[in-house]
Amino acid sequence: MKTIVIDGLGLIGGSIALVIRKQWPDHQIFGVDVNHNSLVSAQSSGIIDGGFPRLQDIAAAADVIILATPVRIILDHMDQLADMRLKPGVIVTDVGSTKQQIMVKAKRLTGKGINFIGGHPMAGSHKTTISAARANLFQSAYYFLITDTLSDQNAVKDLQSLLSGLHVKWQLVSAARHDRIVAQISHLPHIIASGLVNMSQDEFSQSPLSLRLAAGGFRSITRIASSDPEMWTDILLSNSDTIVDKIDKFSDRLGQIRQAIVSSDHEAIHDYFHQAKITRDSINAQAAAHDPNFYDLFINIPDRVGAIAQVTHILAEAKINLVNIHILEIREEVDGVLQLSFSNQQDLTRAKDELRQHGLSVVRGE
Known part of the structure; x- marks a missing residue:
């Protein structure tokens, strides 16, 4: 029997707790959250065995600590853990959406002989509370493990065994590469989606009917704009240099198509859409050929x-x-x-x- 501490009982932390409870019923699972109602809900539903408002109240008893709070809180709690007396052999891991700042902070832990494994499951929802947690959230999703600190392969195997019920596809990647990948395929799209919604609100402020008519493609590509504002503020500030670079490059792309429209450059406009279609269609083909997520x-x-x-x-x-x-x-x-x-x-x-x-x-x- 192991003692598992999950710091942060939102969608991700709560879903991980559900999976561990289902696969390893003999393990003790304790939750840490500043929201008392989340702790009460998780305990009353049997997801956790007990709850605490502070990490230091239970960390010393843990065999595995999973940091599932926003990144800025993960960073703060890593400092707290570095100053605590933890169990020998304890595994500390995180599920933060950005990795470079976390891996820099991890050096304090690894320097004290603590096994730290950076991680990030590529799964989620615009709903972020424990009430939205579900055991199949991660099924067939990619789960990044950050290579910067993977020095103890036994610890890695132990963590993968503990989380095997998630049914994820493990992917090894460096912190820098991880942050470039998620900036392009996740962070920038969230910025664009929110910008489109805000622009439409301004555009149709005098015509509420126009905004209500927004459907089809508009609703589909802006769905992610419903995500938690606090979480996304935290994500952008923790990966700011990379995201600013992506914004600049996308602005250049918009400038190119703008100029093509101004100059009535039929060929350039056609190529803009044609190249996007080829690439987008190839994504579908590659997914089908390499065991798609869904x-x-x-x-x-x-x-x-x-x-x-x-x-x-x-x-x-x-x-x-x-x-x-x-x-x-x-x-x-x-x-x-x-x-x-x-x-x-x-x-x-x-x-x-x-x-x-x-x-x-x-x-x-x-």
Whole structure:
């Protein structure tokens, strides 16, 4: 039996606790959170065995400490841990969204013989509280382990064993490369999505109807703008140099297409979209060829009460596990497209057959 301490019982920390509880029922799991209600909720639902408002109240008893707070708090709590007397052989890991500042701070811990393993599961949601936690959140997602401090391979294996119930794909990467990757594929898109929403609010401030009409592609590409503002402020400030570089490069791209429009350069405009289409299509092809994270099924969904409930009921009756569901486009009196994600090809094929048998129109499955 091991004692696991999870510092931060939000979506990620709570979901990890759920997985550990399910796979390792004999382990003791303690939560740390400044939100008393989160601790009460987690304990009453059996996710944790006890809760504490401060890390120093329980850290000394831990065999594994998982830091699942915002990055700035992770950094502060790493300093606290460096000044504590911890168990010999304790493993300290984090799930922070940026890594370079954390790995610099980790030197204080490793210098005292503490096993620190930087990590980041590439999974999440715009919902960030313990109430949104679920055990399948990480299924088939990539989980980065940061190579900067992976000196003890036994500790790495122990951590991977503890978290094996997450069913993730482990990926080794340096802190610097990690921060460049997430800045491009996660941080910059969040900035752009929020900018589009804010611009639309300003543009349509005198015409509320126009904003309500926003649907289809606009709603799809700006969905991530619903994410937690405090969390994203923290992320941007902890990876500022890299993100500023990405913003500058994207601004250059916008400047190029702006100039092409001003000068009526048909060829440049066509190439702008053509190259994007080639690259985007190749992403789909590569994902299909290299064991994709999810297997997606797209169906037409009519605009009527209970339409989505009908779909989920059909899948539940057939005992087909649905990993994720996403409305790509829905407008009044117009059919929308529902994206259903499954963890394997077999579930996708069965779902396609079941839905067709019930008269639903499958757009495509991939």
